[in-house]
Amino acid sequence: GAVVSQHPSWVICKSGTSVKIECRSLDFQATTMFWYRQFPKQSLMLMATSNEGSKATYEQGVEKDKFLINHASLTLSTLTVTSAHPEDSSFYICSAIWRYEAFFGQGTRLTVV
Amino acid sequence: GENVEQHPSTLSVQEGDSAVIKCTYSDSASNYFPWYKQELGKRPQLIIDIRSNVGEKKDQRIAVTLNKTAKHFSLHITETQPEDSAVYFCAASIGQNFVFGPGTRLSVLP
Numbered sequence: 001g002a003v004v005s006q007h008p009s010w011v012i013c014k015s016g017t018s019v020k021i022e023c024r025s026l027d028f029q030a031t032t033m034f035w036y037r038q039f040p041k042q043s044l045m046l047m048a049t050s051n052e053g054s055k056a057t058y059e060q061g062v063e064k065d066k067f068l069i070n071h072a073s074l075t076l077s078t079l080t081v082t083s084a085h086p087e088d089s090s091f092y093i094c095s096a097i098w099r100y101e102a103f104f105g106q107g108t109r110l111t112v113v
Numbered sequence: 114g115e116n117v118e119q120h121p122s123t124l125s126v127q128e129g130d131s132a133v134i135k136c137t138y139s140d141s142a143s144n145y146f147p148w149y150k151q152e153l154g155k156r157p158q159l160i161i162d163i164r165s166n167v168g169e170k171k172d173q174r175i176a177v178t179l180n181k182t183a184k185h186f187s188l189h190i191t192e193t194q195p196e197d198s199a200v201y202f203c204a205a206s207i208g209q210n211f212v213f214g215p216g217t218r219l220s221v222l223p
Contacts, residue, residue, distance in 0.1 A: 001159075032209055043202065043215040044157070093156060097209045100145055104156040 002028045002098035006105025013084055013112055021079045021108045023050075023094035029074035030096035035067075038091040038107075050077040050094075084112040115140040117205050119214030126193050127222050134217045136203035137185040143205040143212075146179060146186045151200045151216075160201075161188070193221045 003026040013019050023033055031052045036044040048069055049057040056069035066088075068080040081088055093107040116139040126132050136146075144165040149157035163170045163177045163186065170177050174193075179186040190197055198221045203214040 034211070041200075041218065044213050046213075091154075095211075097211075100206070100208070101147065101159060101162070102149075102204070102206075102211050104149075104158075106156050107154070109154070 001101070002026075002096070002103045004030075004094065004096050004103045004105045006094055006108055008108060009106050010109040011111070013110070015085055015112055016083055018080055018082045019084055019110060021081075021092055021094075021110075023077045023079070023096070023105050025075045025096045025098070025103075028096075028098045030077075030098070031074060032097065033071060033077040034095045034102075035069065035077075035079050036093045036095065038093060040091075044093065047079075047092075050079075052077075081110065084110070086112045088112050115143060115205055115207070115210070115212040117203060117212045117214040119203055119217055121217060122215065123218045123220070125220045125222060128193060128195060130193055132188075132190045132193050132197070132219055132221075134188045134201055134203070134219070135185060136187070136205075136214050137183075138205040138212075139184065140205065140207070141181075141184065143207050145206040146177070147204050147206070147211075148175075148177060148188050149202045149204070149213075151202065153199075157202060190219075193219075195221050195223055197221050 005024045033050040035047045050071040052071045071077040094105040147162035151157040176189040
């Protein structure tokens with residue numbers, strides 16, 4: 001199967017700062033990657049679809065200016081949480097599709113203090 | 114768009130018993146139905162999948178059934194073990210578009 005690597009696996013930041021999360025497809029090219037947010041004991045909530053070389057597509061209710069997505073290459077998408085607040089604390093996870101199967105990164109646990 | 118419902122939201126079974134999780138989907142064009150297992154703090158991992166041209170698929174203690182007419186599919190785990198305890202997600206997919214169910218927290222009691 002394919003491997004999707006996400007970094008960092010956990011991060012603690014102060015309120016008002018920005019945090020960047022990277023998602024890499026290690027052994028395949030992904031023109032599209034997906035970013036999810038997961039609250040404790042809840043499902044995967046799709047935040048946005050990251051498209052290589054073009055703008056990301058955001059789900060309704062997700063602030064595009066707060067959650068900046070960049071997909072500059074076929075193997076890397078980044079999610080930047082800008083001006084983080086404690087309510088942004090969550091588990092963020094990316095995925096990419098390879099041969100019609102979804103592969104997930106390890107996830108990033110963000111804690112904003 | 115596609116909507117996936119999943120039941121139950123929580124399920125507790127005794128070790129050795131069977132567990133069944135059911136999902137329904139709304140878009141008849143969906144043609145791929147994977148099931149993922151997510152352990153606490155880890156990434157979801159594919160455990161079994163089924164395509165729309167197949168009615169049933171089995172892999173050791175895990176099986177999935179699909180009823181295209183009724184637009185529902187189910188995960189069956191037999192002879193459950195404590196290590197089966199996790200959150201299970203179903204999904205319905207067309208191409209690269211995946212819609213996930215809300216998840217089922219399965220607890221296998223020793």
